[in-house]
Amino acid sequence: MTIPKPVTAKFTTAGFHRDCLFRFANAAKTVLQWIHCHFCGVSFNICRSRAPGEPDWAKWDYTGSHPDPELEFDDLDLDECSRNGCGVGVRYPKEEDNEAQDADYIPREDEEDHEPYEYDSDYESADDAMNVGEDDGWNDGDGEEDIESQWYRDWLLSSAVPQDLVPGEPAWTPPLHRDRPNEVVFPLTSGQLPEGYGPEQLEHIAGPTCTGSNAYSGHAISMEAMRGCRTAQFLVHKQASEADWQPDGLDEDWELSGDWFLSGLCDGTTSRDIDYQTVYPPRGGLDQLEADNMNFEPEYTDSDSIGMPFHPWCFDIFCRQSKVLFNHVNISGLMTWRNAEFSYEDFHGFPRTRDVLDGREQWWRHNHGHEYLAANPLYVPNLERLLFAAVNLEDGDFTPDTGAFDLSRRIWPTETPSQARPADPLASLPLELRLLIVGFLGSRDIANLRLASRAFEQLPVSLWYRLVRDEMPWLWEAWDETECIHVPSIWTSVTGTDVQMFFTRRQRYASALSDMCKEINVEDAVDSLLPMPMTAPRQLRLPREQTNWYQVYTQIKRHWGQLKGLQNRQRIWRDVEGIMTLIQKYTCSID
Template sequence: MPSRVCRAPGEPDWAKWDYTGCQPDLDIDEIDLDYCSQNGCGVVVRYPKEENDVIRDADYVPREEDTVPYEYGSDHESMDAVSLGEDSGPNDEGDGKRAEEEDQWYRDWLLSSGNPQSLLPGEPAWTPPVHRDRRNEVIFPLTSGQLPEGYSIEQLEHLAGPTCADAHAYSGHRISMEAMRGCRTAQFLVHKEASEADWQPDGLDEDWELSGDWFLSGLSDGTGSRDTEPADVSPPRGGLDQIDADNINFDPQDMDSDSIAMPFHPWCFDIFCRLSKVRFNHVNVSGLMKWRNTEFSSDDFDAFPRNRDVLEAQQQWWCHNHGHEYLVANPLYVPNLDSLLLATVHEEEDHFSPHIGAFDLSRRVKHTEILTDQARPADFLASLPLELRLYIVGFLGSRDIANLRLASRTFEQLPVGLWYRLVRDEMPWLWEAWDETECAHVPSIWTTVTATDVQLFVKKRQHYASVLSDEYQGGNIEDYLDLLVPMPMTTPRQLILPRARTNWYQVYTQIKRNWSQLKGLQNRQRIWTDVEEIIARIIKYSYTVD
């Protein structure tokens, strides 16, 4: 199930969402006050904002969305109008026109600001600086397990503390919005001969889409349960703006498996594409779907060997277990990872060599200060030539190498290039360490945007098209639209570490030291393991006869 985040103090109001993609407001009745008082939680008191102020109130709800029956919004005639015998028609028309203008001003403001949530509920389209869009709020720490007096429950909002483990939400203290970007984004593999599908190239196609039987749908913000409406997707690729998808075929006798789309995160599909290119030298979508269709029952789905943290969270409702925030972290674009890796790269003028020693031995305590020559044990490995020593460590893992360095002074100093093998062996999912010739891969444009990004782009483009059409009647406005509203789908340049100029010992140790903060890498490792299992099953079924 899609997850939600509980915002931290100072974050904008829309930095939280529930499993439906809407902003939850009344969480205070769902929390354990005694528990929260022990974990640094607080409550926010909301003060009324300037009512109906389109400019100052970012939470103002336009009249068409307001459920409160106003006099001017109904068929009611005022007593003054009746008593004076006035015709209320023109006034109603004027009020309606002004209401439409205000609503349009409001929507225009939203489209030019950083808060599109009132138009497009779901994952926020962007992350502004924390000082933007602050709520008008006062925060009371929950120190006694009691709510502040003088406020109703409707006026209060729960703000999770640093150690709060509320199962209803991931805390903004423990994972940032940037790290979660795309966690609600879903996409689907659809067969070109599926009902109502009318696939045509649209300029956004992957090479395998042009030649294969399957294509990628537009993006969806979250996926509902099976008993809800099909997922809305944008843009409507293949002529489909709604997709029926499932992980299980409940009626295999009458339901053609190819007619059921396959749901996934664009993150996961990108990792599949990388590993597929390594193993098959192409994106093996046909093999993927053959495996899916072969293991398409409920028992097959449950039997797939998933990560234990996923199994614990994947209940009827997603359980946001404390310490498992990495499950919703973006594995492709990991905050601070590039800067961490680039710090290990040397410029050509540095005269760096992968053969230099990894360790600074100048501060070690010399054995001569502790042991006499007679007391020092003989180091039988000291007589080995350098080539043989390096050959030996080439078979050892990191822990064995550490033990060997403690056991023999001969192995105290080792070249930094040795850790390249350890990085490749122990971190196969760190494609930043791959050679450029190993896997020619550019991430799909769909990995860089969310469903909200795409919908907002479409709405902005429609808005500007309407304005420009009035100003430049009869002219071609497409070039202006491309300039004013450029496509949000741009793929960042991929970092590839130069093997000869990288201190691989630092790469290895920095990732290990910062592992708890690199939640996206943790999720990448988890997804990589799942995809390796899928690849193994694709290979298995590739030798079977249909």
């Protein structure tokens, strides 16, 4: 792979009109500092607070750095924190700091009564398909960890905070989150900080019901579930590349033949009034570029000179829908729409869910209960296991006509002869007509029909395949392989921090090898020493004839609150559907 020489994009006019941002702001409009994903409308500058037991680097602020401890407490209402079960972690505990032995410690009345959250260590799902335990097959090995492995993990969890070196979302997520040894957390029972400590020694630990809006709580969403929430990528016109754009071995097919290409990645974005976006690797020769959700001065600035920002996962959802609708990744149509509706009013007028609008303030507002907005919609923890549980590869008796219900637990009450039910007029219908009837009904109507008529007491599992496809069009795991041939981009499997650390290391290796060994091919040597770790993730496809679609449908519905990534996928899917309609509008008008 070629290691490109980075250059900074030099735009004709866009770079010289940054001051127009302030002239543009007036009493009627508030221009936010930060850009957002152009597909889903959510900020890239997402924050997280850690839960007890998680490592220090499981929390980060808007810049991706470890929060300043003194500023952290300035914005807190300690009385509110005490009501929400928040605690105070001690960064440098003293020997006598032991909550369990503290004579002054009074446990909260509701401490043992609150419902466990999805990622609490004692959380147990209501269904085996979602159980996550140390000895149920989720972890490799025999469930008993040797002492050296324990020491190694303890060392990893107690190492220096990665944000001190490379600010941003952590490049590594531990497989077990609740395993931090010797942590001291005091409950905020009186709205007062522990005596004998300064703010720089303490850390706010969000409680299960914390309503703080400066970060999403580790109680409500895991690091694994929100991996990639800060990663930004950009569509850039090839005219912006002074290096005369060339393929680099990481290209998508449409990049080779089209006018636009994907930039490198960055963790979070810089403020509009500060600097360009710095990306890794410098694809197209660009390590810095300008990107925005609006063109502030279209009379002076060519819209093609401004990159389009998005989450790689949102772009992946666009690619899937584009292939289904247009049979190709319609980048030209996407940018035609973007350039046609590229004003302040257009971006803020695009219809989005209320949760997104409630979060869109000068600094992203992390509202309690809206954590799903930061969840990865492509790689959803526990989803694959839930879906695989519905596949019957070894059951030779299973067919799509297999009944969905266990009739040994009948829904009909025992009747005496005097209470005999009236004749069921639907009972005489042949099976073909009964299936035709339910084929026009939704899930709620089918449930009511089963209660009303014994003729519909048993239904085949294949019926729920239609319901999955109709009600969950975003569940591409249920698609037939011929519907959409799609392999996720390698950029969906890494974060901005991952890529920055990897390519910085490659450049350091290349520089050292160039100085030491003049005769070798540096690129080949670096590829051998530090091969690309990014690979296209494996795609799960449910076999239509061997899947219990009733189980798929009901398990997703039952565990919807835990599947935050699927919630976000549904939201983004609907936004992209609206964009597809607008692409058709503008491309048809051009034709």
